[in-house]
Amino acid sequence: MCDELLDENRTRGLLTSDRYPGRELRSAAVTGAVSAVAGIAGLRDRVTALVRLWARTRKKCVIEGRDIGTAIFPAAPVKFYLTATPEVRATRRVAQERRDTYEQVPADVIRRDRADMTRSASPLEPAADAVTIDTTSLTLRQVVKRMIAVCRSRGVTVP
Known part of the structure; x- marks a missing residue:
């Protein structure tokens, strides 16, 4: 499946698949x-190799994930660790996915964080050089503005 995904995306700007729409991936x-x-x-090793291979075909790219800055691209010039309270993250997830009721989601957010932080293979943790942004009380526009400022301060051009 990893090889097929890479083949499908040799000319695309995004590492995605028409067979696995974003809505299904967030189910x-x-x-x-x-x-x-x-x-x-x-599996983590194979996916890491896939993402690195895809990124090498790009002049610049933005990649999000729970271990991108620590395991996949530890030498990236700019890394962010975005955080928010579980309640705010749950509210955002419900709004984004439009399927769950809020009551179910905070416990799931906490469960997944705990599972990811305690796994033996590449546990979730901020990279030592990551810029942490608590997005709890920020709008998307405010978060992006902060991220752009950090990029520019580190010599990374942003259109």
């Missing part, structure tokens, strides 16, 4: 299973 079933699957070291 409750995937969200519930992702921590267990992410703990499979061999």
Whole structure:
């Protein structure tokens, strides 16, 4: 599947697949299973290789994920660790996905964080040189503005 995904994206700007739309990738079933699957070291190694290979074909790219700055691109010139309270993250997830009720989501957010932070293969933690942004009380526009400022301060041009 990793090889197929890479082949599909040789000319695309995004590492995505038409077979796995974003809506499906953010489904409750995937969200519930992702921590267990992410703990499979061999799979993590293959996905890491895929993402690195894809990124080498780009002049610049933005990649998000829970271990991008620590395990996949530890030498990236700019890394961010975005955080927010579980309650705010749950509210945002419900608004984004438009399927769950709020009551279910905070516990799931906390469960996934705990699972990701305690897994043996590449646990979730901020990179030592990451800029932490607490987004709890910020709008998307404010977060992006801060990120752009950090990029520019480190010599990374942003259009």
